[in-house]
Amino acid sequence: KKRVLSGIQPSGQLTLGNYIGAMKNYVSLQHECDSYFMIVDLHAITVPQEPAALRENTESVAALYLAAGIDPDKAAIFAQSHVHEHAELGWMMTTLSYMGELERMTQFKDKSAGKDAVGAGLFVYPPLMSADILLYKADLVPVGDDQKQHLELTRDLAGRFNHRFGETLVVPEPFIPKVGARIMSLDDASKKMSKSNPNAGSYIALLDPPEVIRKKLSRAKTDLGREVVYDPQNKPEISNLLSIYANCSGETIEVIQSRYADRGYGDFKKDLAEQVVGVLEPLQRRYAEIRSSGEIHRILRQGAERARAVAAKTLSEVKEAMGFLPPL
């Protein structure tokens, strides 16, 4: 069985981008793979987090995983900070990384641009992410397109480690969806939809009530003209809405395009909203049930135990290979 690992930061309201680019694939991969899905709280603190909000968001992401259809009997669902091996291997991966390669990471460049005080955690985020993946010897990592560069680094670090210290780590493969790998902002199709965007109108949060979803989509920016055609170069805004539609309805873009061929943007956006509501309303109902069931802590405890067993084994192999004195 192939092993799969991925995670989402509890750094705000999860968006439709997180769902389509990442979570939806977790749900389908869990049936065929040995699966580990984390809530990456150690990554979230690379930008300031309010303690009460971090706690709440961590439970909320766990509940969203369950509501989206991740089965805790199949996949381990856990908080990254509950498995201390992440921080430890993260340090070792930091020491294997070069300043130059970390400086080239576009996420670091985007998140630090224009700021005078940039946290060092933001800079060493990629080696921690590499450690997350390498600890589980994951074969597959389902992520959105924005994480491709971090995965490349992970592959480089695994190769570098094996070359220097002997075959120990598994070089992982990215698993990036064909349609929806990069869902863009509703107000600007040159930026990805992101939960940390201060304009809430730029994203659909998974927990937005249906009337909010309808309003946000009716206000979503559209390109000039009125034709519903998929053409990311010349019509990036409508193309983004088309890929959201396709992801929610399960239809191909061609089928949707021909349905709206002579109907214009208005009808299309109205129907799009119903497609999104159709996916999110049931998810929100399950979310509310899970939050009130009091089951989350037990599931996280069980997930962390399962994860720790694998992580501890890899970490001790790594330490031995690197020459750390075994515990005396």
Ligand code: AQP
């Ligand atoms: N817009 C997106 N389209 C497709 N996939 C996306 N992902 C994020 N945004 C999109 C995927 O979701 C997973 C988890 O992301 P994350 O929480 O670790 O952080 P991120 O990639 O930095 O996402 P955000 O929403 O932009 O968070 P903030 O604003 O907190 O930085 C990843 O697999 C990512 O590819």
